[in-house]
Amino acid sequence: MARVDRIAEPWGTRTPYGTGGDWPVRVDTHLAEGVAPEDVDRWVQTASLLHSNGDAMDIAVKDHRIVGVRGRAVDRVNHGRLGPKDLYGWQANASPDRLTKPLIRESGKLVETDWDTAMQRIVDKSKALLAEQGASALGFYTTGQLFSEEYYTLGTLAHGGIGTNHVDGNTRLCTATAGEALKESFGCDGQPGSYTDVDHADVIALYGHNVAETQTVLWTRMLDRLAGPNPPKIICVDPRMTPVARAATVHLAPRPGTNVALMNGILHEIITNGWVDREYIEAHTVGYPELEKEVRNYPPALVAEICGVPAEQITEAAGIVGHAERLLSTVLQGFYQSNQATAAAVQVNNVNIIRGMLGKPGCGILQMNGQPTAENTRECGADGDLAAFRNWSNDAHIQDLARVWNIDPMSIPHYSPPTHVMQMMRYAEDGSIRMLWVSGTNPAVSLPELARIRGILEQDRLFLVVQDIFLSETAQLADVVLPAATWGEKTGTFTNADRTVHLAERAVDPPGEARPDLEIFIDYAHRMGLQDKDGRPLIKWHDPESAFEAWKECTRGRPCDYTGITYDKLRGGSGIQWPCNEENPDGTERIYADGKFWAHPEYCETYGRDLITGAPVDPTEYKALNPEGKAIIKAAEYMPPHELPSQDFPFQLITGRTLYQFHTRTKTGRTPELQAAAPDVWVELSADDAGAYGIAEGDLAEVETPRGAVRARVRISGIRNGVLFLPFHYGYWDTKGGHQPDGPGRAANELTITDWDAASKQPIFKTAAARITRISGGDGPSPAPTTTASAPAGEFAEGARTKGILSALADESMDAAGGAR
């Protein structure tokens, strides 16, 4: 057993393995100071809720308190490993500032109250609005961190009970494009890849996917392949010098906002050189001629000019991808939160499709998720999609859903695509949404153009309900605050990016009067008197397991079929990949293995959208294009970003997630080891730009866009010239400002533009035009970590290296559980 500082060594010790081999087990454990494994009363099964990898772990319980975590050796996802957020993040559950009682606004102030009073206030408001205006007055905005059972309940009560079309999750900000890109190419959501593809791939291409920081354990798997025999080649597309870029065979650092041009350039090379699988294209796809025609316009020389990338690099990358025998492609926010998000992500799908690289070991696409339960919002219909991937523009699907819920089909809003959160904010702004129920998310920090968002949420005419575990920036603006239970305090299931379903069990009681989100939603549905058409309660379940059983019924016969999974089957063993049903009792590792897709006009989740205008494709048009349900190859032309650098704002600003913090630091900011590793906001710029502007490492600088200003200490990093980076985690809850800046701002979203991808409706956080001004000198390096993409550009002093505080030591055991899996 080794003791490792996992802040300084985020990926831990290498366990190399070769192509097609088994990834060795390494069990990571972190227990509270003074607690030994033998002191633990119980180990309770769960999985990580602080990123999307789905790391399975056990919670250590002693004297009814959580005292640590240990990775699950038997799990297919992590083989016992845990990332820094997993190892330390659990401590936030026990923070003294947890919400323990409901709060209501009285004479402008939030005061404590009891559950009856708080819920009655919400119910009275809901009923009054329904009577006066109807369901269009009510909106629900949830998170990417609840459980399936909770999302399904919320989706059912909102769509089937209240009858509102205004339901979305903050997965809109992180993974809406993943879902949309899969729908556009395959007619349905669902990942064609599996994490085990890492074991087999000879080329791994990561597009805007800084996996080293967003999914540390998946990167550990890649690092172990890189350290073993026959390492895969890595292609990295990222304007920053990320750990992935450092390990890459080819690192392309395009100008922000030009991903479609870059992908078209790569496709141009692949097609021109004939590196395509003609037979596969012929048998299993439609739309190839349009792609051929479109990418003809993107020779490497032209693309090099648009993207600011050497043409030779584009040719080299295309050659590697074009000659790959087992190609794994992954995509994340660098594409999803940028200009032409869906169009770019779809072009990645096209690479694998035209090369016939689907459904075989090592050949996969992972349109990644940023959050642990993002997939579940999409499946369960809590992000606007209809439950179990039903198609809102297919009347038979609506009737089927109405049958499951035992209600009239007319009660389910399906007159137009579901309202996405940015549009909901617009409706709240124009006064037509008058009650907004926010659960488990913090729009006052996480949405673009914060001054505008604060202005909307602060309106007197908007009744704001916030359900959370802390008094977040958003909760501070609420009319009613409901204290929720969190991970470790409630039971439920969730699904990671490769369709693996895990069970998370309740280990301890929530603090004070805090309640599981499931209980809160069920309570609301009952108090509202929501009924089916026989006068029985619409929500017929009462606890997590009965909610799961109801959800399973809803998925029967749909792509995300859960009917073969039970809580008992998930207990003790490893996660299970859907579809899991009678035909696939142990789950399904690879979908689309036989070149069959879920794209048939009668079965598909969507008929798709125009990649540029976002206009929905007409059902008749879809049927004509794809009568047999093949994979759909969609081409797209490059369109420049909506805000380009100018004389006043010469830089491009990108924002993003970093290794030690998550979201708006609700939990990670309350975790000593993580908070110490990345305590404050910083801004990154290149050495050339720093020289040109006379800015030095650690100086205080102001970053401005047409929307606002943020002050941060400067890190001179390996970022592309002309580009600035701000981490998006830092808001105001731990500052004097409370919910807003007190003096200069520090939330990256003060600066971002209100603009979104027309197809996926995902906000664009990565192409604002900006300027930077030096304010004053610093007294040392910036607070940015040195272990990640924010590593200093040149040599730096040993003392400046990011290290953990004393309690950061964690255990690593290579022989745990005999390597059994």
Add this chain to the structure above:
Amino acid sequence: MKFGLVLEEMHRSENDLAHHLLVISERHKVDHEIYHLARDLARWSQQHVRDIADIAKNYGQDLDPEPRGEAGLMETIREKGSEMMGRRPETGMMLLRDLRELYLKACGVSADWELLAQAAQGMKDKNLLALAEKCHPQTIRQMKWANGKLKESATQILVS
């Protein structure tokens, strides 16, 4: 030959469509998707204007290759107006009216491209036919966008 008149009409209607897209964009600046998309789509029509003027030379027509200019002052006034009016419910009705008009204008241009393509075939002018084949699909996408936005916005605006 009446064909010159068709080109002239085409040039005028594309100019008009581009202009209308820009006006809608400015008038609904607080509806961000409308604002950005209408500007993107106006660029298609502006390019069509240039292409038509270019090809019209072959038919002895002298059409202005520069798309109709935008008055800077009016633009600012419309955008400011949008920001000031953004919190009032009446803007919704104006949006529906504007989208409806846009849809009809785009339908008209689409019909014009049909006429032009038919004439091109009659005259065996490959370049002209190629132009219609390039531009017409974009007009249809403009049409579908207007129709889609109309459908998407109508319920909330009309029942709230």
